[in-house]
Amino acid sequence: MSFADIRARRQAKEARSYVESSPEPSTAGPPPVEAPPILPERGRSIYAKERLKRGGTIFSTKPHVYVLSTKNLEHLCSSCISPAPAAGLKRCTQCKSIWYCNATCQSNDWAFHKKECVAMQRWAAGAPSPDVAVPAEPIRCLGRVLWGRQKRKLGSNWTLEIDAMQSHRTSLPPEAVESHTHLAHAVIRYLGLTAPEELVPFGINSAAGIVDLISRFATNSITLTTPSLTPLGVCVSPSVALINHSCEPNAVVVFPRSTKDPTTQEPEGQVIAIRDISPGEEIFTSYIDTTLPRAQRQTVLSATYNFACQCTLCSRSPEPDPREALACPKDCGGARPFPSEEDPVTRCVKCKSAVASTDVVLDALRIGQDALQKATSLQFSDISKALQLTTNTIPILTSAKALPSSHPLLALTRLHQSLLLAAFPPDLTQDALDQVIRASSASVTGLRAVLPQGHPARALALAELGKLLAVDEPAPRPANTGGTSIFPPSGAARLRLACETLIRAREELMISFGERNGGGEVGCEVREMVVRLERELAVWGEGIRNVISTHIT
Numbered sequence: 001m002s003f004a005d006i007r008a009r010r011q012a013k014e015a016r017s018y019v020e021s022s023p024e025p026s027t028a029g030p031p032p033v034e035a036p037p038i039l040p041e042r043g044r045s046i047y048a049k050e051r052l053k054r055g056g057t058i059f060s061t062k063p064h065v066y067v068l069s070t071k072n073l074e075h076l077c078s079s080c081i082s083p084a085p086a087a088g089l090k091r092c093t094q095c096k097s098i099w100y101c102n103a104t105c106q107s108n109d110w111a112f113h114k115k116e117c118v119a120m121q122r123w124a125a126g127a128p129s130p131d132v133a134v135p136a137e138p139i140r141c142l143g144r145v146l147w148g149r150q151k152r153k154l155g156s157n158w159t160l161e162i163d164a165m166q167s168h169r170t171s172l173p174p175e176a177v178e179s180h181t182h183l184a185h186a187v188i189r190y191l192g193l194t195a196p197e198e199l200v201p202f203g204i205n206s207a208a209g210i211v212d213l214i215s216r217f218a219t220n221s222i223t224l225t226t227p228s229l230t231p232l233g234v235c236v237s238p239s240v241a242l243i244n245h246s247c248e249p250n251a252v253v254v255f256p257r258s259t260k261d262p263t264t265q266e267p268e269g270q271v272i273a274i275r276d277i278s279p280g281e282e283i284f285t286s287y288i289d290t291t292l293p294r295a296q297r298q299t300v301l302s303a304t305y306n307f308a309c310q311c312t313l314c315s316r317s318p319e320p321d322p323r324e325a326l327a328c329p330k331d332c333g334g335a336r337p338f339p340s341e342e343d344p345v346t347r348c349v350k351c352k353s354a355v356a357s358t359d360v361v362l363d364a365l366r367i368g369q370d371a372l373q374k375a376t377s378l379q380f381s382d383i384s385k386a387l388q389l390t391t392n393t394i395p396i397l398t399s400a401k402a403l404p405s406s407h408p409l410l411a412l413t414r415l416h417q418s419l420l421l422a423a424f425p426p427d428l429t430q431d432a433l434d435q436v437i438r439a440s441s442a443s444v445t446g447l448r449a450v451l452p453q454g455h456p457a458r459a460l461a462l463a464e465l466g467k468l469l470a471v472d473e474p475a476p477r478p479a480n481t482g483g484t485s486i487f488p489p490s491g492a493a494r495l496r497l498a499c500e501t502l503i504r505a506r507e508e509l510m511i512s513f514g515e516r517n518g519g520g521e522v523g524c525e526v527r528e529m530v531v532r533l534e535r536e537l538a539v540w541g542e543g544i545r546n547v548i549s550t551h552i553t
């Protein structure tokens, strides 16, 4: 397989989308979950009624409302969230901002777009510059929520389900009040209204009502993603919004894009068990990136979701937590926690040697955190500068003996990998390919230490590594110079490793993206690659046997 193939497939996958608003959530049969009495500490929640198997779909649902992010509008159908068909997408002739596969998709979306189209034209006419001519996605999504309420009336299930979602209006921190108020004004303007009192036809009877709606949106909306987790937009699904958070979740929400009729069924979100769940156990997903250390997770959860997490990982972190640990300086294979100003001497948990290297480590961590922030903000606007930052900073952290799973090293490594891919030379060199394989392998090592088997991010990272190993080598090393310890290996050893990695990736994808979906789009793609590689390896073996027999006879 050529690298261009890999990149083209990757880009095609990234361009693929979902999202749309459906009148009612479509669940695939009654979900084997139940809502018990409301818990004082975490509100509503859902529990398994029966034993749920790892890799099983707990329930599926089409979001009540969804919108694409502005940069995706012209690349994906706003109704079924598919990428452009061969004939290209068709643009709405009125607002000129929303695109569809065809007239069927346009008509499926018309219930919302009818009002949205007028609002978008009004917004564009009043925009101070072309770059803000399309309202940001929260404004467009909230517009759809309000038109949905207006259309379905107050007592409808649709509206009741939206209204039942958790709001934090009465306990918002001042920054959130300010940003919610700002958003409320933008939504009112988008709807063509002049004051909150004009929201009565939408079932909002007071200024508090609109802040409530915005708080519900902030607390309950989720990211709409491709089958490879690329963000596409935002959506609101009241059934998914019933699920509470844990930093050690037993389920995930994915959009595997596996329905038979994308036009009407997509985007379909599926809640999938990533480990066996016993009857009576609460279902948890994670709202945040759980590769982050505890303090950072708590900060995000408190700021965005208004609660202090007391999950198993937050209340009894492993000692040391691989997110905040260094390798033993004596290389005994053990690890020690990061030192701090207050606690400068830390001990290796295995050989118990004590080390005081506070300044070097703390400086490295500060440099790493700073570089991560800068490189993240530059990753699309200035790839080479971002790449320079990751290239220079990763060795500083590794020489301070930060574990590949520790923060910010893991985040920098993952960013470095994606920057290397984005900056790939048109003529692939062996060195450039090997470099990205090493970054990918370091990401996998880090992710495996902090995420459970079957976590989608871990499964996709393994698949990416397998695909990279399977790329045709531009200049394979001769067998006798290969050296078994050189990574990545060359020739047949590389192909074998690609095959093994893809097989492992497929096993994990079958968990994260669901067995009934064949591991989702990526799982199916990986399966095809394994079959092809096994054939190539057989041909390779055959060739070697022929050479040997020629020489022996």
Ligand SMILES: C[S@@+](CC[C@H](N)C(=O)[O-])C[C@H]1O[C@@H](n2cnc3c(N)ncnc32)[C@H](O)[C@@H]1O
Pocket: 041, 042, 043, 044, 045, 164, 165, 166, 219, 220, 240, 241, 242, 243, 244, 245, 246, 304, 305, 306, 307, 308, 309, 310, 311
């Ligand atoms: C998407 S909702 C989950 C369902 C929510 N419990 C309800 O009653 O609608 C998110 C909100 O639930 C609460 N929540 C979720 N997970 C929690 C947890 N582990 N501990 C405490 N509160 C939690 C927080 O108030 C959070 O803002």
